[in-house]
Each structure stands twice: as C-alpha cells, then as structure tokens.
Amino acid sequence: MRRFLATYADVMDRVSVFVGQGCSVLFFACIGVSALEVVMRYGFDRPTVWSTELAMTLCASAWVLAVGYVTERHRHISITMIETLISPRLWHVFRLLQMLISAGAILVLTLALWGPAVKALRHVEYSGTALNSIQPTYLKVLLVVGCILYLLQLAANVIRWAHGTEGESAGGH
Amino acid sequence: ETFNIQTSFNAGDFSTQYITENWLPKIKEMTGGRVEIVLTPNGSVVPAKETPDAVAAGVLDGDFTSVNYFSGREPAYAIMGDLISGYDTPEQMLGFCKDGGGEAVMQKAADAVSGGEVHVVACGPYSKEALPARVPIRTFEDLAGKKIRSPEGLAAAVFQAAGASPVSIPFSEVYGALEKGIVDAADASAYVNNDATGLHDVAPYPLYPGIHSMPSMQFTINKQKWDALSEADRTALRDWWYEAMSAMTAEVAKKDKELAARDNAGGKIEVINWAQEDRDQLREVARKQWEVYAEKSPLAKEALNANVAYMTQIGLFKK
Amino acid sequence: MGIETITVLIVLSLLALMAVGVPLGITTLTVSLGTALLYFGERAGYFIVAANVGEVLHKYELIAVPFFVFMANVLERSGIAHSLFDSMAVLGGRFRGSVAVQTCIVAVVLAAMSGIMGGEIVMLGLIALPQMLRLGYDRKLSIGIICAAGALATLIPPSVVLIVYGLAAQVSITKLFAASAIPGLLLATLYIAYIMVRVRLNPAMAPIYDIPETGLPFFKRLKFLKGVILPGILIGAVLGVIYSGVATVTEAAAVGAVGALVVAGVRKELTWAMTRDAMRQTVLTVGSIIWLVLGAISLIGIYNRIGGGEFLRGLLTALDIAPIWVIVVMMLIVMVLGTFLEWIAIIFITVPIFAPVVIDLGFDPIWFGVLFAMNIQIYYLSPPFGPACFFLKSVAPKDIQLQEIFAAVLPFIALQAVGLFLVLFFPDLALWLPSMLN
Numbered sequence: 001m002r003r004f005l006a007t008y009a010d011v012m013d014r015v016s017v018f019v020g021q022g023c024s025v026l027f028f029a030c031i032g033v034s035a036l037e038v039v040m041r042y043g044f045d046r047p048t049v050w051s052t053e054l055a056m057t058l059c060a061s062a063w064v065l066a067v068g069y070v071t072e073r074h075r076h077i078s079i080t081m082i083e084t085l086i087s088p089r090l091w092h093v094f095r096l097l098q099m100l101i102s103a104g105a106i107l108v109l110t111l112a113l114w115g116p117a118v119k120a121l122r123h124v125e126y127s128g129t130a131l132n133s134i135q136p137t138y139l140k141v142l143l144v145v146g147c148i149l150y151l152l153q154l155a156a157n158v159i160r161w162a163h164g165t166e167g168e169s170a171g172g173h
Numbered sequence: 174e175t176f177n178i179q180t181s182f183n184a185g186d187f188s189t190q191y192i193t194e195n196w197l198p199k200i201k202e203m204t205g206g207r208v209e210i211v212l213t214p215n216g217s218v219v220p221a222k223e224t225p226d227a228v229a230a231g232v233l234d235g236d237f238t239s240v241n242y243f244s245g246r247e248p249a250y251a252i253m254g255d256l257i258s259g260y261d262t263p264e265q266m267l268g269f270c271k272d273g274g275g276e277a278v279m280q281k282a283a284d285a286v287s288g289g290e291v292h293v294v295a296c297g298p299y300s301k302e303a304l305p306a307r308v309p310i311r312t313f314e315d316l317a318g319k320k321i322r323s324p325e326g327l328a329a330a331v332f333q334a335a336g337a338s339p340v341s342i343p344f345s346e347v348y349g350a351l352e353k354g355i356v357d358a359a360d361a362s363a364y365v366n367n368d369a370t371g372l373h374d375v376a377p378y379p380l381y382p383g384i385h386s387m388p389s390m391q392f393t394i395n396k397q398k399w400d401a402l403s404e405a406d407r408t409a410l411r412d413w414w415y416e417a418m419s420a421m422t423a424e425v426a427k428k429d430k431e432l433a434a435r436d437n438a439g440g441k442i443e444v445i446n447w448a449q450e451d452r453d454q455l456r457e458v459a460r461k462q463w464e465v466y467a468e469k470s471p472l473a474k475e476a477l478n479a480n481v482a483y484m485t486q487i488g489l490f491k492k
Numbered sequence: 493m494g495i496e497t498i499t500v501l502i503v504l505s506l507l508a509l510m511a512v513g514v515p516l517g518i519t520t521l522t523v524s525l526g527t528a529l530l531y532f533g534e535r536a537g538y539f540i541v542a543a544n545v546g547e548v549l550h551k552y553e554l555i556a557v558p559f560f561v562f563m564a565n566v567l568e569r570s571g572i573a574h575s576l577f578d579s580m581a582v583l584g585g586r587f588r589g590s591v592a593v594q595t596c597i598v599a600v601v602l603a604a605m606s607g608i609m610g611g612e613i614v615m616l617g618l619i620a621l622p623q624m625l626r627l628g629y630d631r632k633l634s635i636g637i638i639c640a641a642g643a644l645a646t647l648i649p650p651s652v653v654l655i656v657y658g659l660a661a662q663v664s665i666t667k668l669f670a671a672s673a674i675p676g677l678l679l680a681t682l683y684i685a686y687i688m689v690r691v692r693l694n695p696a697m698a699p700i701y702d703i704p705e706t707g708l709p710f711f712k713r714l715k716f717l718k719g720v721i722l723p724g725i726l727i728g729a730v731l732g733v734i735y736s737g738v739a740t741v742t743e744a745a746a747v748g749a750v751g752a753l754v755v756a757g758v759r760k761e762l763t764w765a766m767t768r769d770a771m772r773q774t775v776l777t778v779g780s781i782i783w784l785v786l787g788a789i790s791l792i793g794i795y796n797r798i799g800g801g802e803f804l805r806g807l808l809t810a811l812d813i814a815p816i817w818v819i820v821v822m823m824l825i826v827m828v829l830g831t832f833l834e835w836i837a838i839i840f841i842t843v844p845i846f847a848p849v850v851i852d853l854g855f856d857p858i859w860f861g862v863l864f865a866m867n868i869q870i871y872y873l874s875p876p877f878g879p880a881c882f883f884l885k886s887v888a889p890k891d892i893q894l895q896e897i898f899a900a901v902l903p904f905i906a907l908q909a910v911g912l913f914l915v916l917f918f919p920d921l922a923l924w925l926p927s928m929l930n
C-alpha cells in the first residue's frame with residue numbers, strides 16, 4: 001500500500017508539473033494573439049472578431065490548469081507567521097490541517113460547479129458574440145477539471161506529508 | 174414581503190436612481206405595504222448573465238435585466254432583447270410586450286433556460302439609443318460604405334446588409350476610434366449618455382432619434398414566490414413595472430430631446446433625424462437579417478413571428 | 493441572525509483560518525461556501541458560489557496580469573537593470589549620496605517598465621545593495637531605499653495593483669494609470685529629498701566615491717546614455733500604446749511582453765532557456781493569484797446578497813464626520829489590513845464596499861484608486877507581512893536579518909504616509925494628469 005501511494009504521488013507530481021509547464025505554451029499563444037490583434041487593428045485596419053475570445057480562453061485554460069503545478073510547488077499564497085511561534089511538531093500537524101481544509105473546500109466547490117457544468121454541456125451555452133463560440137460552456141467545464149486536478153495534487157501532497165517525503169515548502173499548499 | 178431584485182443597471186446610473194427614488198416607494202403603496210422591492214446593481218450578487226438561474230434557485234427573488242445578456246443561451250433572447258431597426262419608439266415595443274404577446278414569448282424563453290421556475294411579470298425597453306457619427310449619414314443610402322462600430326450579432330448583420338461595414342471594438346475604445354476616424358459612427362447609448370461621455374465632441378452628426386438599437390428588459394419573480402402572492406398583488410406588480418418603465422421612457426426621452434434641441438441650436442453639432450421612408454427602408458432590410466437569425470432556434474422564430482405580427486398590426490409593415 | 497452577527501462570524505472565521513496557515517484563496521472560499529450553504533441551503537448556496545467563481549474567467553482585463561508578470565520576469569533575467577544602473581552612475585556624477593539617489597532614479601525607470609513588485613526589488617537588491625554596502629553607505633538607509641523605491645513598480649504605471657483595483661471598482665484603468673504617475677514621482681522625490689537631508693546632516697552615512705568616468709565633462713559622459721535608450725523605448729511603447737488609445741491595457745501588456753523579448757534580443761540575451769524559465773515562473777506566480785481572486789469574489793457576492801455591503805456602507809456613511817475623514821478612516825482600515833493580508837484580497841474585500849461610498853460622498857473613484865495604490869505601497873513595507881522586505885531578504889547578504897530590514901523601512905513608511913496625505917488633501921496631484929488627457 002505504501003509503495004502504491006508513493007508511486008501515485010510521484011506520478012501525480014509529474015503530471016502536474018508537465019501540465020503546468022505546458023501552460024507556458026498557452027500563455028505564449030495568448031500574448032501572441034493579443035499582440036497580433038493590435039497589429040491587425042491599427043496596422044491593417046482589420047480587427048479580428050476572434051482575438052478577445054481566443055485570448056481569454058487560452059489564458060483562462062493556462063490559469064486554471066496550472067493549479068496542480070502551483071500546488072505541487074507549494075506556491076499558494078498563505079500567511080505562515082505562526083510557523084515561527086509554535087513548535088515544529090505542531091506546525092507539522094497544522095500543515096496536514098491546511099491541506100485537509102483545502103481539500104474540503106475544493107471538494108465542495110467541485111460539487112457546486114458540477115451542476116452548472118453539466119447543464120451547460122446538455123444545453124450548450126454560446127458566447128452570443130460574432131464568433132459565438134462555446135466559450136462559456138468550455139470555461140464551466142474547465143473549472144471543474146481544474147478543481148479535480150487540485151484535489152488529486154492535494155492527495156499527493158498529503159501522501160508525501162505522511163511519508164515524510166515532502167520537498168522544500170515555501171509555505172502554503 | 175421584501176423582494177431582492179438584481180438589475181442590469183450600474184450603481185451610479187440615472188436609471189437606478191430614478192427607479193429607487195421615485196418608484197420603489199410606490200410599489201409599497203400599491204400593495205398596501207405587502208410587497209417591498211430592494212434593487213441591487215448589476216453583478217452585485219451574481220453576474221448579469223446568470224440571473225435566470227439565480228432566480229430559479231432562489232438566490233434572487235427576481236431580476237430586472239437587459240435580456241440580451243442571455244442570447245448565448247437561447248437565441249430568442251437576441252430577438253426579444255434588441256430587434257435591431259425594428260420599432261421606432263420604446264412605446265411601440267412596450268405595447269408589444271404588454272398587449273401583443275411579448276410576455277408570453279419571454280415566458281417561453283425563461284422556461285427554456287430555467288426549467289419553469291421563473292415567472293416573467295413584464296418586459297419592454299425604456300429608451301432608444303442614438304447613433305453618434307463623425308460624418309453626416311442623412312439617408313438610408315448614406316449608410317453604404319460607412320464603418321460602424323456595432324455590437325456583434327444581429328446589429329452587425331443589419332448594418333452589413335444595409336451596405337455599411339460593421340467594426341467590432343470594445344466599448345471602452347469608442348471615443349478614441351471616433352476621434353481618430355477608425356470608425357465613422359458607433360453604437361453607444363442614449364443621446365443623454367453620449368452627451369455626458371463627450372462623444373458628440375468627436376462625432377458631431379448624431380442620428381437622433383436613433384435608427385438601430387433599443388435594448389429591452391424583463392422583470393421576473395421566482396415562480397414559487399409569485400404563486401404565493403395574491404391576485405391583487407400580482408396585478409399591482411405588473412402595473413407598477415409598466416408604469417415605472419413608461420415614466421422612465423418619458424423622462425429619458427425628455428432629456429434626450431432637450432439636449433438635441435440645445436445642440437441643434439448651438440451650431441457645432443448637427444442632429445440628424447431620418448425621414449420615415451428611410452427608417453422603413455432600413456426596417457425592410459433588417460427584417461431579412463432577423464429572419465436569418467431566427468433560424469437559430471424554433472423559439473427565436475416564434476419570437477420573431479410575434480414581433481412581426483404586432484408590427485404589421487400597428488402599421489410598421491404593410492399587410 | 494442579524495447581519496452584524498454574521499459579519500463578526502465571517503471576520504472571525506477568516507482570521508482563524510488565516511492564522512493556522514490555510515492559503516488565502518481557500519480561506520475566503522471556505523468562508524463563502526460555509527456562509528452560502530448555511531444561509532441559502534444547498535441548491536441556492538451552490539449556485540451563488542458557482543456563478544461568481546465562474547465569472548472570474550470572463551474578466552478580460554485580468555489577463556493583463558500574466559502579461560505584465562512575464563514582462564517583468566524577462567526584464568529580470570536580462571542585464572537591462574544592470575546597464576541602466578551603470579549608465580546612471582556615470583551620467584549622474586559625484587556628489588554626496590549619489591549612489592542612493594541614482595538607485596531611486598533607476599527604480600523609477602524600472603517601475604515604468606514593470607507592473608509588479610518583487611522583480612524590481614530583487615534586481616536592485618542584487619545590483620545596488622552590494623554597491624552601496626561596498627562604498628560604505630549606511631546599511632539601514634541602503635536597505636530602506638531599495639524596499640521603498642522598488643515598491644514603486646505598482647504605483648508608477650503600468651501596475652497590476654491598479655488593474656485589479658480598476659476591475660473591482662469598475663473604473664477606467666487607463667485613467668488610473670495616468671492619475672498615479674505624479675503621485676509615484678512625488679514619492680520618489682520624497683525619498684530623494686530624505687536621502688539628501690540625511691547625508692547632509694550625517695556625512696558618514698554616504699562617503700563620496702570615485703569612478704574615473706564621472707570625472708569626465710558632462711558631454712563626454714553622454715555616450716553612456718545607451719544603457720538608458722532601450723528601456724526608454726520600451727516604456728514609450730507600453731505607455732504610448734495605452735495613452736494614445738491605440739489598444740486596451742491588456743493589449744498594451746502583450747505589446748510590452750513582446751517588447752521585453754525584443755529588448756532582450758537586441759541585447760543578445762534572448763535564449764530559449766531564459767524565455768522558458770521566465771514563462772514557468774509566470775505560470776507559478778499567476779497560478780496562485782487566480783485562486784485568491786476566485787475566493788474573494790465569491791465571498792463578496794454572497795456578502796452583498798445577505799445585505800452586508802449595505803450594512804458596512806451604512807456604518808461608513810453614518811460616521812458623523814466630514815466626508816474627507818471618512819476617506820481617512822477607509823485608508824486606516826486598508827493600512828491595518830495591509831499588515832497581515834495579501835493585496836489582492838484587500839482590494840477584492842474592501843473596494844466593492846468602499847467604492848460606492850466614495851462616489852456617494854462626491855469623490856472621484858480614480859483619485860481613491862490612487863490613494864489605494866499608495867496605501868498598498870505602505871502594505872509592501874509594513875511588518876509583519878511586508879512582501880517587499882521578504883523579497884529583499886531573499887537576495888540580501890546572509891547577515892542582514894528580517895528585523896533589520898523592518899527597522900530600515902520605518903522612515904520610508906512615514907514618507908509614504910506623508911505622500912498619501914498630500915494626495916488625500918490635494919486631489920489634483922492625482923487628477924490633473926488624467927484631466928489633461930481628456
């Protein structure tokens with residue numbers, strides 16, 4: 001069991017880092033699309049109908065899907081003043097508490113987002129713009145996927161906590 | 174009982190203040206103190222396009238919103254929300270909602286997106302937008318070749334069909350685009366608002382009364398709450414809303430008219446008022462685009478047919 | 493349960509969760525979920541959270557944030573700050589305190605390129621701090637300058653703080669940028685004046701140093717301008733694009749990001765590895781921001797729905813004091829929150845409540861936004877949660893303790909407060925420039 005869990009944590013870490021670093025490409029594309037729009041609109045007087053929506057979709061994807069990477073690297077912003085005030089052992093317990101609270105909150109958030117995402121998939125929601133893409137539906141589903149990634153990575157972090165194989169933590173989860 | 178209603182007006186808008194100060198006290202009077210309404214500004218509780226579900230879930234007791242926000246979910250809302258170059262005056266369209274079957278169509282659209290938990294009490298617009306232009310567009314023919322900033326969707330299609338080239342730029346860019354001549358005219362807002370934002374400084378040939386947009390709103394109440402009301406209170410709510418909208422329409426029209434008269438007299442700005450035949454000509458062109466758009470859903474088609482029938486009845490189309 | 497009780501419970505649970513070290517985004521999310529479920533029950537509670545959370549991804553202006561973060565990361569990795577500093581040292585000449593003053597000026601130029609705090613302090617901490625310490629400058633003075641001047645990155649435009657404020661208060665970001673330029677320069681001027689006064693009173697704090705080039709006549713030193721030219725072009729591109737109305741702030745940020753890559757390319761510092769690392773760093777930085785925003789926005793939506801916004805606005809407007817002192821009270825609240833909260837959380841929690849009151853009282857929300865950004869300057873430095881100090885600590889020589897940094901920034905916090913009150917009582921300092929642009 002221990003070995004199985006350790007393998008899970010390893011695999012999950014790698015998936016999160018891979019997806020997170022892959023998000024770089026999405027941000028690059030997003031910058032490219034936005035800069036291109038400036039050139040098209042003011043250089044050639046031919047604004048596109050798709051750039052805003054595409055840029056937002058790319059950016060939102062990167063933003064949400066990076067969550068596993070951020071969680072794996074312990075980069076969520078938190079206040080860790082108390083760490084200096086209490087014993088290392090107590091802090092160790094607090095770290096588990098922090099992860100469990102995070103997991104609980106994200107689990108409930110996933111339940112909250114589930115209904116609207118399923119509804120949007122059933123009765124596809126369009127953006128209503130000239131492009132009229134399925135962006136609203138996509139973003140609703142994307143958030144659910146992001147939450148699930150977050151939960152899976154939190155599980156990996158908890159395993160590392162229990163096994164004492166955590167890397168250096170910058171505080172937060 | 175107190176109803177929490179979210180509007181699509183922003184906190185500082187004239188409309189928010191006008192309704193809050195003049196009309197919210199009246200609903201209390203009209204129902205003998207049984208119903209009170211608290212209006213919350215755009216996006217304060219849920220994002221504007223989520224209000225139907227919020228009302229269905231009971232997060233809000235009702236909404237008082239521009240229905241164009243929902244056009245991505247049901248195309249009928251685009252037809253009901255702003256039938257581009259359709260009605261000439263807000264009164265005509267208020268008539269359609271109140272007496273011409275508009276409410277029934279709006280109810281069907283509400284049922285389609287919320288599953289029957291939202292009751293549509295009333296619907297209709299309160300102002301017709303003017304069209305600020307930096308070059309004179311005096312007739313229907315003058316539209317040809319003009320670059321016009323327009324909302325995407327139906328508005329763009331109608332301008333295109335009329336020979337203009339629609340340009341899609343964000344609202345925040347309108348002033349700069351008119352100033353630099355990137356567009357010749359721009360969809361913006363009612364005359365009074367365009368005056369306030371200084372658009373006429375860079376676009377001195379405003380078309381007023383406008384020729385294109387007349388955004389329409391709905392007033393809904395959560396079905397369960399609605400069913401719990403007495404017959405008298407229901408009637409009172411509906412009457413109250415139409416009276417408030419008519420009064421606000423008159424108020425906005427008065428302001429628009431005063432400002433347009435002032436500007437016309439001032440000499441720097443030429444207010445252009447299209448002749449009836451030019452308006453009718455644009456309406457005919459627009460109708461083809463409505464029909465294309467209405468293909469998007471059976472309900473959109475139904476919405477369009479109801480509108481056209483009413484417009485024919487009041488003489489905007491020949492029988 | 494009355495709204496007073498609910499408010500107290502919300503604040504207490506926020507503090508409790510924060511205190512045990514729960515991430516701030518999760519803290520606000522947990523409290524908003526809890527409030528929503530208890531108040532509305534499952535269906536409506538779930539819905540209100542989902543609707544507000546989902547909306548965050550539709551905020552177009554927010555995508556300027558990763559662009560500006562990426563731009564700053566590229567600048568940080570290129571040698572641009574270093575040559576800027578060297579050029580300034582030669583151009584500026586010799587006088588008592590010259591290196592400290594030049595550090596301030598370099599910080600202002602960097603601030604006009606970068607929209608985030610952090611990178612700039614790291615750069616100055618790596619370049620200017622060793623220089624000043626080597627030349628025998630007073631330690632506390634040197635440390636304080638770098639933290640305070642480095643923080644200007646989010647007051648002098650462009651600035652992600654102003655972008656996020658603009659989103660929360662629904663005001664023009666372009667106008668906010670224009671309005672904050674003079675207050676930013678005002679703070680820089682206060683810092684420089686303070687340095688000049690201190691070193692004159694106590695010459696031992698800043699020995700005069702010697703590098704041969706500064707002895708040359710001024711026109712011969714002009715050739716060292718080249719270190720200033722590229723940054724100048726980049727600043728011109730980003731701010732020019734914004735103020736000419738050519739593009740939105742988001743698009744200008746994209747232009748800036750591309751521009752930063754071009755500058756790195758011209759300087760022959762553009763490599764695949766550098767770009768990749770800059771982007772990975774960006775992903776990590778902004779990846780945590782989105783969760784912070786999600787939580788805060790959903791909390792505000794629910795709090796508004798249960799009448800909390802109305803309640804707090806009522807409290808503020810019921811204060812029996814002149815309107816300007818209501819603004820002062822708001823500023824004090826932000827200052828207190830700034831000692832322990834994250835700036836994004838501060839903005840999303842206070843601005844939706846404050847902004848309508850500011851407008852009701854007849855003030856300009858643009859002006860209030862500038863005051864807010866100046867207050868965030870204080871937040872960066874003020875202990876115990878002083879991010880600017882943390883950033884400097886991460887690159888400062890090992891013997892510099894956090895306590896020493898906190899002690900060093902205290903006079904600069906006082907200067908920031910002076911600047912804040914100047915803009916508070918002379919609103920034209922902020923509002924003159926935007927009115928010129930109109």
Ligand code: NA
Binds near residue numbers: 647
């Ligand atoms: Na800046």
Ligand code: NA
Binds near residue numbers: 830871875877878
């Ligand atoms: Na602080």
